[in-house]
Amino acid sequence: GEIPSMLLKRSQDGFLTLRYNNNPELCSNGNSCVPPKKKSNSMVPVYVAIPIVVVLVILLLLVLLICMRRRRQASNSIKPQNETRFTPPHSWDRNRDSSLQLNNQRFTYEEIMVITNNFQRVIGQGGFGKVYDGFLENGTQVAVKLRSESSAQGVQEFLVEAQTLAKIHHKNLVTMIGYCNDREHLALVYEYMSEGALHEHLRGRHYDTT
Numbered sequence: 001g002e003i004p005s006m007l008l009k010r011s012q013d014g015f016l017t018l019r020y021n022n023n024p025e026l027c028s029n030g031n032s033c034v035p036p037k038k039k040s041n042s043m044v045p046v047y048v049a050i051p052i053v054v055v056l057v058i059l060l061l062l063v064l065l066i067c068m069r070r071r072r073q074a075s076n077s078i079k080p081q082n083e084t085r086f087t088p089p090h091s092w093d094r095n096r097d098s099s100l101q102l103n104n105q106r107f108t109y110e111e112i113m114v115i116t117n118n119f120q121r122v123i124g125q126g127g128f129g130k131v132y133d134g135f136l137e138n139g140t141q142v143a144v145k146l147r148s149e150s151s152a153q154g155v156q157e158f159l160v161e162a163q164t165l166a167k168i169h170h171k172n173l174v175t176m177i178g179y180c181n182d183r184e185h186l187a188l189v190y191e192y193m194s195e196g197a198l199h200e201h202l203r204g205r206h207y208d209t210t
């Protein structure tokens with residue numbers, strides 16, 4: 001503010017010594033008042049807080065989205081254990097989706113007999129029963145795993161293997177081409193693995209069928 005004229009006059013008359021150079025908020029007639037420094041902007045914290053809150057909310061939403069997606073994937077991969085009927089996904093039905101070509105197609109038992117040439121050549125024996133060599137119409141060599149009635153492993157385990165392989169596709173896993181669920185016959189048709197089973201390699205010998 002302005003220095004009162006009374007004080008200025010007394011200073012000019014020599015009765016008073018005024019020192020106010022270091023106080024920019026004081027001014028005399030001759031000097032222009034230095035405008036008081038603006039107070040720091042009280043809105044600055046708001047400008048900083050808003051983006052932080054927005055970023056936190058976005059992160060929270062992303063985490064929630066990821067959690068929901070993982071939970072959905074987990075629930076999809078767990079099927080009820082007491083399910084006894086073989087209910088292949090729609091994609092297994094070649095009549096519904098011809099674009100699937102050989103993937104997961106459904107075969108009748110008669111077709112399985114043709115593919116394996118009436119179960120002519122056994123190439124292995126597993127927990128579910130015998131595995132037969134076979135050829136599809138287009139010449140693709142396949143391995144047909146036929147569940148035997150006397151199998152120690154139940155229908156349920158067989159279906160679990162089928163359903164798992166129908167979902168999982170990996171270059172290191174055998175590909176399931178199709179299946180047969182015809183009356184009492186259950187069979188899975190796999191791509192033929194000419195190199196044999198991994199455990200045979202680990203043991204250092206191949207299954208001898210001849």
Ligand SMILES: Nc1ncnc2c1ncn2[C@@H]1O[C@H](COP(=O)(O)OP(=O)(O)OP(=O)(O)O)[C@@H](O)[C@H]1O
Nearest residue numbers: 123124125126127128131143190191192193197207
């Ligand atoms: N896709 C395939 N290509 C070539 N041979 C196969 C194929 N699948 C199975 N075999 C042969 O059949 C054998 C039995 O296979 P299968 O998968 O039925 O039984 P496993 O995996 O050895 O035992 P388990 O059924 O008890 O798990 C194998 O050791 C292998 O020699």
